[in-house]
Amino acid sequence: MDLNSILSKLETNNEEEIKRLLHQYNVENSRTFTFDPKEEDLRSRLCQGLLTVLGRQVGSCCQSTCLETLRILSRDKRVLGPVGTREGMLVLAGLARLQAGEEGGDSLQEDAQTEEEERVVVEALKCLCNVVFNSVAAQQVGADVQLARGLCARLHAARAGCHEVGLFSLRLLFLLSALRPDVRGGLQRELHAVGLLTEVLERTLDLRWVGPYEVAHPGLQALPIPAEDNERAMEALKALFNLTLSDTSDESAVSTCFKMSTIVPPPKKAKIHRRCNCHCTAHCLIPSGQEEYLYQN
Numbered sequence: 001m002d003l004n005s006i007l008s009k010l011e012t013n014n015e016e017e018i019k020r021l022l023h024q025y026n027v028e029n030s031r032t033f034t035f036d037p038k039e040e041d042l043r044s045r046l047c048q049g050l051l052t053v054l055g056r057q058v059g060s061c062c063q064s065t066c067l068e069t070l071r072i073l074s075r076d077k078r079v080l081g082p083v084g085t086r087e088g089m090l091v092l093a094g095l096a097r098l099q100a101g102e103e104g105g106d107s108l109q110e111d112a113q114t115e116e117e118e119r120v121v122v123e124a125l126k127c128l129c130n131v132v133f134n135s136v137a138a139q140q141v142g143a144d145v146q147l148a149r150g151l152c153a154r155l156h157a158a159r160a161g162c163h164e165v166g167l168f169s170l171r172l173l174f175l176l177s178a179l180r181p182d183v184r185g186g187l188q189r190e191l192h193a194v195g196l197l198t199e200v201l202e203r204t205l206d207l208r209w210v211g212p213y214e215v216a217h218p219g220l221q222a223l224p225i226p227a228e229d230n231e232r233a234m235e236a237l238k239a240l241f242n243l244t245l246s247d248t249s250d251e252s253a254v255s256t257c258f259k260m261s262t263i264v265p266p267p268k269k270a271k272i273h274r275r276c277n278c279h280c281t282a283h284c285l286i287p288s289g290q291e292e293y294l295y296q297n
Contacts, residue, residue: 001025003042010049015062018053022069035076047073048082054091060116063095067123074127077134083127084137089145092131096124098150118162125168132175143180148173152191155200163228170200170235177242187243194243200236204229 006021035043050066050073058066073079082088093100113121128147131138142148151173158166173193177184187193201207205225207215225233 001028003039003046007042007045007049010046010053013056015058019062019065022065026065026068026072029072032072033075040076040078043073043076044079044081047079047088051082051088051091054095060114060120064116064119064123067095067120067127071123071127071130074130074134080131080135080138083131084135084141086141086145089128089131089138089141089147092124092128093145093147093150095120096128097121097154098147099153100145100147100150113162118165122162122164122168125165125172129168129172129175132172132179139176139179142176143183146186148176148183148187148193149191151176152187152193152196155196163232167228167232167235170232170239174235174239174242177239184242194240197236197240197243201233201240204233204236 001021001024006025009017009021012018047070050070053066054063054070070083074083083092090100128142132142151169154169155166155173158169173187177187177193202215206217208218210216
């Protein structure tokens, strides 16, 4: 699809045409993970154009469509200059309904949201995950604006919220704790995230303590863990690993868990789960039938 056509349309206020063109682009590129280097400048300008639209007063449907396009573009670390800025990150944090900065406080009251508004929050969180993973500048901004504080506030408040909002909030917390030793230290000491993540696990898995070091399900016969609860539990455990088994005095260290799950190259033609980014083994926790694979050739 011609990116120049999209760029020219973004300069207008015609939401319907913007949505139509972006939806077409999203459908065509939903499974695209490698991009044409010749269009790198156009894609970078498209990122900036999308942020401009998202900064305007547009409808939720237009916002979610723009964010989906930005999520696709954020798979390419070479075009994230406009997004990895303070302004770009604050736009995404606002759409994700994260209270960035100290003024956000440590508590968050989640307002009732429509399905479309929830989709905006989820897409914004997905974008933040991609951008933080792929951009060192975005990692720095995320630390500066204290995204981790906003995420902890959400996890405190989210007792029975949308599954994907909880899932990608936990995933973003995992990424920040893995990539930023200073954020990791703040989570440990100031935000008491170990206790918070333990509470998240207890709620997710419906556990009760039966001894100083033993937990059990309240029912006599526990049912299998639902797939969605399983996903959130995995993300909480990954973040807990970073906070409990890392050396925060070593600023060059990235947790062993993170290295194993995202950096080690897979064997040729190995199947990789997109949801956990790890090698598909007999110990994979994703339930049968829930797999999404990427094939590495």
